[in-house]
Amino acid sequence: MKLLERIGRLVGTPSVSALSAAHDMPNRPVIDLLAEWLEGAGFACEIMPVTPDGQKANLIATRGRGPGGLVLSGHSDTVPFDGPLWQSDPFKLTERDGRLYGLGSADMKSFFAVALEAAARFDDRDLRAPLIVLATSDEECSMAGARALVQAGRPRARHAVIGEPTGLRPIRMHKGVSIEALEIQGRAGHSSDPSLGRNALDGMRRAMNAIVEYQDALAARHRRDELHPPITTFNLGAIRGGDSANRICGHCTLHHDVRLLPGLDFDAVRGELHARVARALEGLELTLSGGPLHPPVPPFETPADAAIVRACEALTGHSAGTVAFGTEGPFLSSLGMSTVILGPGDIAVAHQPNEYIDLAALQPAVDVVAQLIERFCVRGEA
Numbered sequence: 001m002k003l004l005e006r007i008g009r010l011v012g013t014p015s016v017s018a019l020s021a022a023h024d025m026p027n028r029p030v031i032d033l034l035a036e037w038l039e040g041a042g043f044a045c046e047i048m049p050v051t052p053d054g055q056k057a058n059l060i061a062t063r064g065r066g067p068g069g070l071v072l073s074g075h076s077d078t079v080p081f082d083g084p085l086w087q088s089d090p091f092k093l094t095e096r097d098g099r100l101y102g103l104g105s106a107d108m109k110s111f112f113a114v115a116l117e118a119a120a121r122f123d124d125r126d127l128r129a130p131l132i133v134l135a136t137s138d139e140e141c142s143m144a145g146a147r148a149l150v151q152a153g154r155p156r157a158r159h160a161v162i163g164e165p166t167g168l169r170p171i172r173m174h175k176g177v178s179i180e181a182l183e184i185q186g187r188a189g190h191s192s193d194p195s196l197g198r199n200a201l202d203g204m205r206r207a208m209n210a211i212v213e214y215q216d217a218l219a220a221r222h223r224r225d226e227l228h229p230p231i232t233t234f235n236l237g238a239i240r241g242g243d244s245a246n247r248i249c250g251h252c253t254l255h256h257d258v259r260l261l262p263g264l265d266f267d268a269v270r271g272e273l274h275a276r277v278a279r280a281l282e283g284l285e286l287t288l289s290g291g292p293l294h295p296p297v298p299p300f301e302t303p304a305d306a307a308i309v310r311a312c313e314a315l316t317g318h319s320a321g322t323v324a325f326g327t328e329g330p331f332l333s334s335l336g337m338s339t340v341i342l343g344p345g346d347i348a349v350a351h352q353p354n355e356y357i358d359l360a361a362l363q364p365a366v367d368v369v370a371q372l373i374e375r376f377c378v379r380g381e382a
């Protein structure tokens, strides 16, 4: 099957994932399609259910055996879409002006077709170390697929490339992100006399100052100039508290994010933040609680001198950089794989109406992936 036909079939198989049940779909049809192709290409395929009914699933497809080897990884889901804003059917791959339009064309269904095309250049007898194609579920919402892999401790390999759209530039670092809540419980009362209650909004005002001060304090201790901005940031994003001007505010909730530098730990930073906020609330007789609203995506960093980083730099002519978005990189890293993010397409057109990938971006990606297979699976370099 031709590369473009495969991309067309993948884009034509809907696999939207979303935290809202109204938009969420199974990814299983994409997993089944990939398994059929990969089995035909000599891979041993294992479908790992992520939900009990198996409608959300990961695929681990392996050719060759032994230690070492290379994982080519991608997520099989897409974000939801705004149908009326698309100029063509988002589920019908449409070629216009040298571009292939379709939902998931750049982010990141084309990468699976690229991986298959590159793998087809090698015979089973060529492989001294395993080549694994990995497809995950739910990367765009909960990262449940990647979390299930970590839980299962699989797959195991020495190196991994995640084919997110980076314009075929290697990425070895990004921040972690956690969405957090902070709740302050006070006591309502008549506003004419502040001593009749405990004002949660007054506490939150101090809490927010403490968060801003903590950002400065952390920035003074930890800085990574490769990242933009080069510090851990806290965004005060949403606040809800109180009900009327003549009542003392009894309860207030703040939602904020934490964009954490590599090398730092969410639990430790949250612990220090809460200790600082608790100090700011001393004497107010307010109760503080809070924590992550979802499991965080950890920071990701692969050392600049890792073999996979050096290989990707040499093959693409670009030195490894950073991105501002989260990926499954930290999860594959935690499985012991030396991981780089590298794939065709532009992240700037992803998650938007009329997402596309340049036709001209595909062949160079096939060539780079094939050379990585050559190096880490055929020559079996560690």
Ligand SMILES: [Zn+2]
Binding pocket: 075, 107, 108, 139, 164, 165
């Ligand atoms: Zn993606």
